[in-house]
Amino acid sequence: MLTPSETKTLKFIQKYCIEKGCSPTLTEIADGIGIKSRGVIHRYLKSLESKKLLSIVSNRKRGICLNLEAYENQSIAPIIPLLGRIAAGQPIEAIEDRHEINLADFIMNPDRFALQVTGESMMDAGILDGDTVIIKHQNTANNGDIVVALIDGIEATLKRFKKLPKGMILLIPENKSMEAIAYEAERIQIQGVVVGQLRSYQ
Amino acid sequence: MLTPSETKTLKFIQKYCIEKGCSPTLTEIADGIGIKSRGVIHRYLKSLESKKLLSIVSNRKRGICLNLEAYENQSIAPIIPLLGRIAAGQPIEAIEDRHEINLADFIMNPDRFALQVTGESMMDAGILDGDTVIIKHQNTANNGDIVVALIDGIEATLKRFKKLPKGMILLIPENKSMEAIAYEAERIQIQGVVVGQLRSYQ
DNA sequence: TTGAATGTTCTCCTTTTGTTCTCTATTATT
DNA sequence: AATAATAGAGAACAAAAGGAGAACATTCAA
Structure with a gap:
């Protein structure tokens, strides 16, 4: 069972990886989810690691690896994150206005x-x-x-x-x-x- | 079996879980069903737990787990009726083969x-x-x-x-x-x- | 090689949440 | 009338979760 903060952290990492092709730094995660302290993020990452959702290469910068298989059977909400626009030949463009699709509404x-x-x-x-x-x-x-x-x-x-x-x-x-x-x-x-x-x- | 308040509580939790993918806090339940006291909600939860409809992880925030039967016969599941095939141009097949399409699987x-x-x-x-x-x-x-x-x-x-x-x-x-x-x-x-x-x- | 950026480990703090009480009110039943 | 069941408010406390930031260790690129 994940806490809301852990969920936010995980989603941010997933999004970052897809957009940039590499994992984020602690500072980037902190900025991304609106937190000032790297130490806090590190604590969340350790917790996520203990729940097998990701693994951390010690001391390696950008050393987060998502464990996609374990991710599979987490609890589900009918909401999928809308990451951005994909156009052939362009970087994935972030969408500001709408961040998720709620299938329930749909x-x-x-x-x-x-x-x-x-x-x-x-x-x-x-x-x-x-x-x-x-x-x-x-x-x-x-x-x-x-x-x-x-x-x-x-x-x-x-x-x-x-x-x-x-x-x-x-x-x-x-x-x-x-x-x-x-x-x-x-x-x-x-x-x-x-x-x-x-x-x-x- | 269940008192009206317990039913309201349970329904709210079911709906919340499906929409948000995690269980609600006592305050959220209280707000959701129009009650001001967390203590009251806690009492309802204890009662629902004794009736085997859910289980509570002690002291854990958002630590409510719905039992599986509690999910059944709920119309709020992420399921829409799949009425049948429509053959463009051809006569219709029966509307009575009532399957359901489960967005969770989808x-x-x-x-x-x-x-x-x-x-x-x-x-x-x-x-x-x-x-x-x-x-x-x-x-x-x-x-x-x-x-x-x-x-x-x-x-x-x-x-x-x-x-x-x-x-x-x-x-x-x-x-x-x-x-x-x-x-x-x-x-x-x-x-x-x-x-x-x-x-x-x- | 060196310095800035990054990861790691702490301690300390606040807020939120779960839990357990007591108290009150209403309603139906015996 | 007395009792039990249901419903609600709210206080008080403990624990969890969320967060800030200092201090140090390690990377990695210029």
Whole structure:
């Protein structure tokens, strides 16, 4: 069980290692988590070492090694640190405004549910076969929304939504090899709108 | 079985643990359920402990451990219903195969972190500009993995990884208009592997 | 070689937290 | 009416956690 300070320290080290490619000095950690004394940081590191979360090479500058395997089964919060922006060829750029992503906010709302996507109809919008989409349950949609629509009460489909004149609705697949189809509004029932998408590579 | 106050206390602790990844202090519980005295909370905790719903590590701050059954039948678990597959274009499969998608399995591990992607270099793999990728922090990679690599210790980049003969490493962008580049292995430092991807449409 | 930066080990201090009390009030039950 | 169960406030104390900083040892690069 880690104390909040230990957690902060560990997260800072992890972040530093990823951004800079080497471990930080005690002073850098202290600055990073808002503490003035190197001695305090050293105490935290010793405690983390005794909990097998990292190892320290004695007297070596920047001699902290994270023990990534032990890190694996620590207690979990639905919050992942958002380290920064990655752009090809640039250093990782830190993000000031938002430091973490709370998946609870992202997805876990009572009116949300998930669907697994089969098929390639939304491929060009980055929604691939096997992806999971998070749907907000609602019966209306705005132009441009990606919706789950029920056609004639039977066929469910994931398409981009567009309202046409004269009570028609256009459902647009995001795939060059498929065509958009217009329906009378009465035939279309909106089941929900895509508010998120996620994919696992494991 | 449980008194209303005990139930409130337990629920608060469950929620707190899931959201924050560690147990709350007595003061936090008191604030959370609208009580001013820590002593009262302590009494509730003792009672809950005697009912085997949790255990307390004496004198340890944040030393509350929930027992496993206390987690069950809780709707606040990081789980969203996975309703079924939606086959774009094809008729729907049953909405009744009610699985659940557990975000804990999906991405929530402490050795994970997130990066926001800038640029289109992985577009053809369905990773778009602005998406968030979940990275597992590790220093090795297998062929075909999408990795965060540090080139010469400075430039960060998101590419598909391939080992070549003679100590070379090929970093492959998933974008037809960009070219793969081979580097000497010494110049490349693997920072992590993409294990997930998510996008918000809100 | 030398000096600045860094790691290490201390002691001392403050704040926060857990723990144990006592006291009071309300409500339901016998 | 008496009793027990539940609920809450708050004081007092001990222990843990958080922090400052001095003093010394060690690295490492100029």
